[in-house]
Amino acid sequence: MSDFFNEMFQSGSVRPPYARLEDWVSAMPAALRSLKQAEAEALFRRIGITFAVYGEGGDPDRLIPFDMFPRVFSAMEWHRLERGVKQRARALNAFLADVYGRAEIIKAGRIPGHLVWGNEAFEKAVVGFLPPKSVFSHVVGIDLVRTGPDTFFVLEDNCRTPSGVSYMLENREIMMRMFPELFQQNRIEPVEQYPELLRRTLASVAPHKCEGDPCVVILTPGHYNSAYYEHSFLADLMGVELVEGQDLFVDGEFVWMRTTEGPRRVDVIYRRVDDAFLDPLCFRPDSMLGVPGLMDVYRSGGVSICSAPGAGVADDKAVYTHVPEMVRFYLGEEPILQNVPTWQCAKPDERRHVLENLSEMVVKEVHGSGGYGMLVGPKATREQIDAFRSRITAAPHNYIAQPTLALSTVPTFVEEGIAPRHVDLRPYCLVGERIELVPGGLTRVALTEGSLVVNSSQGGGVKDTWVLAG
Amino acid sequence: MKLLVRHESVYRYDSPVRGVVQSHRLTPARYDGQQVLDWSVQVSGGQMGGGFQDGAGDWVQAWTIPGPVSEITVTVQGNVDTVDLTGVLRGYRERIAPAVYLRHTPATIPDAALTELAQGGPEGDALALAHTLAEAVADAIAYRPGVTHAHTTAAEALALGEGVCQDHTHALIACARMRGMPARYVSGYLHADADGQEHEAAHAWAEIHVGDLGWVGFDAPNRCCPDERYIRLGSGLDARDAAPIRGIARGNGTEDLDVTVAVVAQQQ
Numbered sequence: 001m002s003d004f005f006n007e008m009f010q011s012g013s014v015r016p017p018y019a020r021l022e023d024w025v026s027a028m029p030a031a032l033r034s035l036k037q038a039e040a041e042a043l044f045r046r047i048g049i050t051f052a053v054y055g056e057g058g059d060p061d062r063l064i065p066f067d068m069f070p071r072v073f074s075a076m077e078w079h080r081l082e083r084g085v086k087q088r089a090r091a092l093n094a095f096l097a098d099v100y101g102r103a104e105i106i107k108a109g110r111i112p113g114h115l116v117w118g119n120e121a122f123e124k125a126v127v128g129f130l131p132p133k134s135v136f137s138h139v140v141g142i143d144l145v146r147t148g149p150d151t152f153f154v155l156e157d158n159c160r161t162p163s164g165v166s167y168m169l170e171n172r173e174i175m176m177r178m179f180p181e182l183f184q185q186n187r188i189e190p191v192e193q194y195p196e197l198l199r200r201t202l203a204s205v206a207p208h209k210c211e212g213d214p215c216v217v218i219l220t221p222g223h224y225n226s227a228y229y230e231h232s233f234l235a236d237l238m239g240v241e242l243v244e245g246q247d248l249f250v251d252g253e254f255v256w257m258r259t260t261e262g263p264r265r266v267d268v269i270y271r272r273v274d275d276a277f278l279d280p281l282c283f284r285p286d287s288m289l290g291v292p293g294l295m296d297v298y299r300s301g302g303v304s305i306c307s308a309p310g311a312g313v314a315d316d317k318a319v320y321t322h323v324p325e326m327v328r329f330y331l332g333e334e335p336i337l338q339n340v341p342t343w344q345c346a347k348p349d350e351r352r353h354v355l356e357n358l359s360e361m362v363v364k365e366v367h368g369s370g371g372y373g374m375l376v377g378p379k380a381t382r383e384q385i386d387a388f389r390s391r392i393t394a395a396p397h398n399y400i401a402q403p404t405l406a407l408s409t410v411p412t413f414v415e416e417g418i419a420p421r422h423v424d425l426r427p428y429c430l431v432g433e434r435i436e437l438v439p440g441g442l443t444r445v446a447l448t449e450g451s452l453v454v455n456s457s458q459g460g461g462v463k464d465t466w467v468l469a470g
Numbered sequence: 471m472k473l474l475v476r477h478e479s480v481y482r483y484d485s486p487v488r489g490v491v492q493s494h495r496l497t498p499a500r501y502d503g504q505q506v507l508d509w510s511v512q513v514s515g516g517q518m519g520g521g522f523q524d525g526a527g528d529w530v531q532a533w534t535i536p537g538p539v540s541e542i543t544v545t546v547q548g549n550v551d552t553v554d555l556t557g558v559l560r561g562y563r564e565r566i567a568p569a570v571y572l573r574h575t576p577a578t579i580p581d582a583a584l585t586e587l588a589q590g591g592p593e594g595d596a597l598a599l600a601h602t603l604a605e606a607v608a609d610a611i612a613y614r615p616g617v618t619h620a621h622t623t624a625a626e627a628l629a630l631g632e633g634v635c636q637d638h639t640h641a642l643i644a645c646a647r648m649r650g651m652p653a654r655y656v657s658g659y660l661h662a663d664a665d666g667q668e669h670e671a672a673h674a675w676a677e678i679h680v681g682d683l684g685w686v687g688f689d690a691p692n693r694c695c696p697d698e699r700y701i702r703l704g705s706g707l708d709a710r711d712a713a714p715i716r717g718i719a720r721g722n723g724t725e726d727l728d729v730t731v732a733v734v735a736q737q738q
Contacts, residue, residue, distance in 0.1 A: 100525075101565075103567065106567075113567065113569055114569060117567050117569040117570045117572075118569065118572060118573060120573075122570065124525065124526075124566055124570050124707070125524070125525075126525070127524075127525025127526075127565050127566045127570075128523075128524065128525040128565040128566075129522075129525075249489075249720075250491050250519065250532070250534060251517070251519075251534050251536070252517050252518070252519050252534055253519050253520045253532075280718060281491065281493050281716050281717070281718055282493070285710070292491045292718040292720075293491035293492075293493065293519070293532055293534065293718075296493050296519060296520055296522075296530060296532035297519065297520055297532065299520070299522050299524070299530070300519070300520025300521060300522045300532070301520070301522075302520050
């Protein structure tokens with residue numbers, strides 16, 4: 001374990017952000033701890049926050065394990081992260097406005113055109129359309145890992161509709177209910193303003209045809225979707241309507257919502273539905289989830305769609321490699337957050353390197369998500385490695401590879417007591433007229449000893465994430 | 471050549487529907503080969519929605535038709551002045567990069583036979599290669615109406631060896647894309663000559679991006695490049711993407727569509 005950066009303990013002493021947690025833990029007897037853990041679980045069940053995982057089978061209402069031991073950042077640490085996350089969110093949005101506009105970054109030879117124009121997520125239908133305030137991705141979820149006191153890497157960007165923010169809010173709520181004294185002993189920055197900030201962000205990108213106070217709605221695929229809980233939770237806290245495709249219709253130049261008092265015009269749609277299902281007239285004709293004619297209203301300035309259709313081309317794993325270049329090209333700045341070195345299996349030289357070092361690498365599918373279709377070399381069996389070798393050789397452009405990172409650890413309650421477990425972090429950056437980052441995010445923790453996979457679908461849990469006031 | 475177009479689409483529903491949403495690409499855009507003198511689109515009982523020029527340079531116009539409605543007539547009428555540019559799309563304004571048109575859609579996914587058809591032809595001369603592919607498609611698929619339908623794929627039409635302009639166009643763009651040339655589906659009108667040949671007045675052909683020349687049209691079944699008899703309406707990755715009228719009805723009525731198109735040359 002000494003190879004990994006422990007965020008609480010360093011060479012026998014407690015790092016300052018965790019100072020007050022040491023007393024809290026030592027004063028908590030094992031019996032109380034298991035009582036509290038049961039209480040937390042009951043609270044989660046009562047609130048109804050569960051997360052179904054596609055393709056896993058089993059109980060769809062499975063609870064994601066909540067670990068009570070918080071993850072803590074000092075004001076200084078957060079300050080740097082915040083600058084890095086906002087910088088990246090600005091660059092990603094500038095990239096999207098560019099590739100659907102004049103494509104200067106491609107003309108300048110800084111990103112190969114085929115990565116963008118040949119990309120499945122590149123929407124031909126929105127070329128030449130600039131959304132209000134030039135923003136395509138209004139909620140940017142950036143997955144970060146830490147390997148040292150000052151070393152953070154971006155694992156991936158999520159520019160479409162990153163989920164999980166309800167956990168950030170719920171984890172805090174539950175910690176405050178169960179351990180109010182902790183919030184007196186520590187000066188912890190609040191996160192509860194997130195829903196209101198999200199609402200304001202969305203209202204700030206209302207279309208130019210909107211008059212007066214913009215009407216914002218959340219569009220969900222429905223209650224079979226794994227993140228439905230989050231959609232309804234956010235709608236509730238934001239004070240906006242939660243709608244499905246069938247609740248909306250197009251008439252004339254606008255989109256309308258059916259209400260008991262008659263149709264009401266909708267100005268901004270925070271959609272948690274994929275591009276392909278938004279509008280059967282424009283995209284998949286067999287989609288029942290969307291609103292026929294929505295894209296024509298959008299492209300003629302009658303409604304805003306967040307994230308903008310086509311935003312996915314910025315968070316593709318092959319495009320990811322070029323994000324530091326975007327920061328330099330659009331912002332004229334050096335990237336504050338580093339990318340994980342990434343090998344493209346499509347390139348013969350890099351593929352050779354990957355195939356020779358498979359047992360030390362993490363291999364991912366370019367279009368995969370959620371930890372599916374992934375190889376963690378050091379943890380894999382001979383057979384798994386051989387299987388991946390043939391898959392990469394058969395379809396090299398489907399795979400990228402990265403070195404196995406020494407993810408930092410945070411103390412975590414386990415059966416034997418307290419032990420270090422690996423974590424990552426997803427902050428949620430809001431981009432509208434202003435760019436905002438709530439001090440906190442979702443910390444995911446790999447509960448299995450030694451595991452580096454934090455995905456909830458692979459046995460990961462969550463923690464409350466604290467940012468201490470400066 | 472001054473061409474007069476009258477294009478009428480009548481949608482009938484066996485039981486009234488609660489409303490219809492349509493998206494039109496029914497207005498020819500200007501380029502050196504065509505100039506619109508006057509043009510009108512009318513939709514019976516329709517309310518005009520948003521309109522905009524899309525990245526491909528086409529004017530897209532949305533319509534909603536409130537229900538209950540059991541019959542809708544879309545009437546297009548206009549005059550266009552055309553010039554023969556031997557297929558070259560000169561002076562056309564658009565924003566989509568040609569490389570976007572390298573991707574296949576379900577209608578153009580190649581199978582072994584299409585891959586075989588796309589072989590041969592001169593390397594290093596894109597224009598000659600495009601002509602060769604167009605000839606190959608015309609030889610492989612005979613013109614015969616009624617054997618294929620709206621959802622027939624390029625591979626299916628090639629297996630049948632028969633089809634209409636939509637099938638030839640899908641097959642040609644599939645072949646061109648396989649050879650690394652961006653290709654797209656164009657919908658439009660064709661003036662039926664008094665040459666005794668059968669033509670489809672509502673027509674479709676392929677555009678292939680040929681190096682410095684840019685986009686060049688190829689009408690495989692007629693073994694020619696579009697000239698002054700052709701009016702270009704809109705383009706897309708395949709027939710569905712380039713459809714002049716896309717629509718969805720709310721309700722359970724079964725739709726029946728009747729289309730009449732007349733393109734006549736005006737005497738000078």
